[in-house]
Amino acid sequence: MKRTDDESAGIRQGRLSREFLDACRSYILPSASDPTLEVLEVARVDVSTDLRNVTVHLALRDGEEAPRPAVLKAALERAVPFFRRMLAEAVPMKRTPLLRLAFVSLKNLPPSPPPADSASAPPEEGG
Numbered sequence: 001m002k003r004t005d006d007e008s009a010g011i012r013q014g015r016l017s018r019e020f021l022d023a024c025r026s027y028i029l030p031s032a033s034d035p036t037l038e039v040l041e042v043a044r045v046d047v048s049t050d051l052r053n054v055t056v057h058l059a060l061r062d063g064e065e066a067p068r069p070a071v072l073k074a075a076l077e078r079a080v081p082f083f084r085r086m087l088a089e090a091v092p093m094k095r096t097p098l099l100r101l102a103f104v105s106l107k108n109l110p111p112s113p114p115p116a117d118s119a120s121a122p123p124e125e126g127g
Contacts (some may be wrong), residue, residue, distance in 0.1 A: 040064075
């Protein structure tokens with residue numbers, strides 16, 4: 001059975017979301033040089049259905065104190081070009097999506113999708 005364009009776009013959107021999440025968590029955020037970002041972790045990455053926009057949701061690490069809102073906002077704005085360039089290198093696409101960094105409370109955030117490698121892992125057998 002052939003997939004429709006909507007189904008294919010949804011599958012690609014989910015795959016890209018997981019790839020962007022993995023890249024942000026594994027090396028993009030840890031390699032950022034701004035000390036304000038050191039207290040944050042990547043909570044979730046959302047990719048729009050048209051694949052033109054990406055939102056990286058950042059939250060405080062457990063036990064960390066939040067920076068002042070003005071300092072945090074400025075740090076996130078400065079980090080956008082770095083994140084966008086690194087995502088373009090990590091996940092090659094015909095067009096690099098626009099990127100937005102958002103600070104969120106983990107209490108209000110839905111769970112993130114599973115990592116890309118867990119989707120292909122065989123189920124464990126009980127024994």
